[in-house]
Amino acid sequence: MPSPTLTDKVAKMIRQDILVGKFEPSEKLVVADLKKRYEVGASPIREALVQLSWSKFVVVEPQKGCWVAPISTSELADLHESLCVITPVLLKQAIAHGDESWELELLTAYHKLSRLKSMQEEYDWVEWQDRLRNFHESLLKAATSTTMLSFFADLLNQIQRYRFHAINNGLSINTIDVDECESIVKCVLAKDTENAVIKYNRYLSNMILQLDQAVSPAA
Structure with a gap:
């Protein structure tokens, strides 16, 4: 390299x-x-x-x-809509094609994220961001559409800007819904595609709502 x-x-x-x-x-x-x-x-x-x-x-x-780059509620809404279009497709592909090594990688990513729940004082929000992003990437990594995966990575980059803006304006690490992440992982490992998609969409919508509340005063 x-x-x-x-x-x-x-x-x-x-x-x-x-x-x-x-x-x-x-x-x-x-x-x-x-x-x-x-x-x-x-x-x-x-x-x-x-x-x-x-x-x-x-x-x-x-x-x-x-x-x-500026931030706005309209751009955030556009990012959310884009996520709603591609993540169900990617998650379905990942569940259909993911192998044991993917499952182990996802479990590892979730475990690292879940540790923040009991060790918050030892990790700053930059570490939180890194672990959260790794969880999202690991969740969809086994998808077969490289074009949509690339687009998903771009969306994560943009959402990361909004999340850091929210953090800089008081968003707490306590907003991580680790239990919801665990529920998603359980559905994925059980090959319960329908509920996995529903839970992940709900998780993303709640995340965007939190960011929108932080962005709205500046929009």
Whole structure:
């Protein structure tokens, strides 16, 4: 695996600073300021900003500048609708085609997530985010549609922006519904596809509702 380039490293740093709220949604990103902040030249900064625009973390307008991507209730609703379209298909595929190694990976992801319920003081919300994302990815990993899986990963990236915004505005780790995740896993392992889809859709809808409540004042 090739080593990450300087551009990749700068993009990762900017992305992390966007997520943790050091740059606010819609805030203008000035190359000169970013050079000082990250102690690198203008070229890797500009390349990193373009790279981040591909994943919709920033918006680049030629001749005008670059901004942190805005957030809105309408975009969040669009993300939710997209999830509702593709996740049932992916979950059905995963249950139909998943093997024992996939089941073990899913159980491991769930176990790591569930440990946060009793060990909240030992983990910060960045760790929470990582484990939660790993759970979602593991759940659908055995699906056969690579195009929809790629789209799902893009949706997770965007929802991650909204979740961090919500966290920065007071969303608690206590909002993780680990019991609901356990219920989903049990249905999946039992090959109860219908109930697995129903429970996962309900879980995603509740998650979006929580984020919408955090976003609405800023929309």
